[in-house]
Amino acid sequence: MAIDLPTDPATEAWTLLSRIMMARKGHMLETAAAFELSPPQMWALRHLEPGTPLPMSALAELLHCDNSNVTGIVDRLESRGLVERRPAAHDRRVKHLIVTEAGARVREEVGARMNQPPPGFENLTPDEQRRLATLLRKVAG
Amino acid sequence: MAIDLPTDPATEAWTLLSRIMMARKGHMLETAAAFELSPPQMWALRHLEPGTPLPMSALAELLHCDNSNVTGIVDRLESRGLVERRPAAHDRRVKHLIVTEAGARVREEVGARMNQPPPGFENLTPDEQRRLATLLRKVAG
């Protein structure tokens, strides 16, 4: 049913992690669709913290894509009134992105859905969930 | 630095899991690019097990996309000689996908790179890695 089998513990853990995430892809797409966002638009919105202006190029890095690509993604978010472009004071080549009030509301609801753990986590006791979180905290660094 | 903060253990674990996976996106894109595959083409190839024919529609479900979409993705894989279409015997509307020998080789190398655990897993002792795998096995169900 899913792509492959592991060998050593780290590889097995990583493979399982990938599999769990892959199984959540449908939920991700449904969440984006529920707010009429494309996946990249949703990621962009999630990366933009209200109150923290972010240069276009920084968003491009976070999205792992080219600057030219971000232009279009931001165009569409801006045309919906979810974000705004604002020339940076210190360097007028740079444009800062800021989330609007409407954008912050959508971002909040998107986050609430995306942070909802998939059903499989119910297979763990609260104590196991805590131990899992502790281990993953170390992996995340 | 990354998108949000959690509350209960399951949500925290899930958020960390998402963050670890997101941090690996660059590696995923590099892997696909190294073989001149688009991400969907790479996923498709990974889902196709050598020796196990898969109907187009089954691949569409695995990729969470429309049948019409799979047509183009498979067209491009087929034009590179990585997969083949073959009409199914029991129902001639169905087309089975089979990985060619060349496809199996690429698939193998892609898998080897994608299964490589990110650096963060070195932060765990072998025993912790085993315990992590055990917990994730329960989550994956």
Next chain:
DNA sequence: TATTGTTATACTCTATAACTATA
């Protein structure tokens, strides 16, 4: 000269709707 963001271009992904060939 170098950098930020945009524009132009070309290709891929994506869904919807209409079509075909089977069933």
Next chain:
DNA sequence: TATAGTTATAGAGTATAACAATA
């Protein structure tokens, strides 16, 4: 009638190259 896959179409994502404005 219903289903599997294709085609047609339109919109969005993607990178590369060329460009404007700024540094």
